[in-house]
Amino acid sequence: MLEKLRIIFTIPELRYKVFLTLGLLAIYRIGFHIPLPMVSASESGGASDFLERVSLFAASDLRQLTIFGLGIMPYISASIILQLLSTTVPALAELKKEGQAGQKKINEYTRYLTVGICVVQSWLYLSFVLTTTGTGGEGNINALFLNADGTGLAFGWQLTAVMVMTCGSVFLMWLGEQIDEHGIGNGISLLIMAGILAQMPKALFELFGSMEPKLTGLQAGNFGIETLILLCVLFVSVVVGVVFITLGQRKIPTQSAKFTRGRRVYGGTRQFLPLRINQAGVMPIIFASSLLMIPGYGLDFIAQAFDNDNSFAKLLRTMSGPLLDQASFVFNLMYVVLIFFFCYFWTAITFNPKEISDNLRDSGTFIPGYRPGKRTTDYLEKVMLRITYVGAGFLSIVAIVPTIVYGSLGVPYSIAGFYGGTGLLIAVSVAFDLVQKIDAHLVMRNYRGMLEDAGGGVSPVV
DSSP, rough: HHHHHHHHHHHHHHHHHHHHHHHEEEEEEEGGGBSSSSSSSOOEEEEEHHHHHHHHTTTOOSSOOTTTTTHHHHHHHHHHHHHHTTTEEEEEEEHHTTTTHHHHHHHHHHHHHHHHHHHHHHHEEEEEEESSGEEEEEEEEBBBGOTTTSSSSOOHHHHHHHHHHHHHHHHHHHHHHHHHSSSOOHHHHHHHHHHHHHHHHHHHHHHHHHSSSSOTTTTTTTTTHHHHHHHHHHHHHHHHHHHHHHOOEEEEEEEEEEOOTTTTTEOOEEEEEEEETTHHHTTHHHHHHHHHHHHHHHHHHHHHTTTOOOHHHHHHHHHHHHOOOTHHHHHHHHHHHHHHHHHHHHHHHOOHHHHHHHHHHHEEEOOTOOOOOOHHHHHHHHHHHHHHHHHHHHHHHHHHHHHHHHOOOOOOOOHHHHHHSHHHHHHHHHHHHHHHHHOOOOOOOOOTTTTTTTTOOOOOOO
């Protein structure tokens, strides 16, 4: 492995791409240490817990207001919205079929939509921070930026904060595109992974700082040797599972038709059509966790508007309790149901069996035992439904294990979430994609790939 790493830095073009990518990621991390001078976010109460969960998927730290406070999530949201609309809006569907020119136009629409989402999210986020302590948020505002009567942040400075955070997210979008074009790997994915990995050392330090070097019997809130061993086992298990599922494929045999040209016969070769087991990736977990947070915090927020003795407020708190308690059976059951739903939903959006069937027929390729056309489409859809069930089950296990550890052992979410959950799933998946792209450069120059000895070129078949 050390020899292969040395080879990477001996190739001038690849060395330039790697250093450029590292430099752009360093700029990305530096921006998270440049706070807005007007406001400092509050880390008290349930707000801190809520912001911590959202920060995991936004590749940012929403607990403090910085120039990159929104992270790259507005661009991801805009991309998801355009991708969903391209399946329902005829004009966008036609652009998608135009190839590179159409995709360039869709990317332009995505940038415009990103700016709009940034403005809305930054304004809502700023309003949320200003209401966390005191009327108008005086406890969070720098005294130099208060209104003339000292009751809140001046409107002009609010607009300035919104513009700065909007420009910060747009700049991150530009950084991701520069990595795509001049660096190595998927730029947006690398930004998300860098945000997750940057918070892992803090979580690890927090774990060892609160751990007691003795046996505690896995008591909630007491971090002993058993807790450390359990977290290590979860870490290794999730990494192994993510690697297996990420590389796992259902290979469908295909055969091209024979045709004669002159005195020679061409075609007739047997190939495989690979279908990924986890076709939806990590998106179902992001959708499910985001959607599951809204009812609990929403009901609790509405209940705060009434007196504690109000019967309606008690009903709302009774309903929001199981949704906010990650150790509850109701929370985990709804979490699994939503993950399965979004797995099938996202797969239906991104995987089009009819389009694949038409492409096979146009290229003179068919699946043995199935006629081209509707029968091939139905077969591909049936296979994808079955393997999606396996992928959804795996994502459900990865998602609920940290919530169970968080609720039953009292381990902080910053630890349970990163060392055995979604953060680890994203990091491992993006790392594999990065290594595969580096391997492509090495193989093109007649070098052996980094994962060649480890079986990186062979995917598990189901």
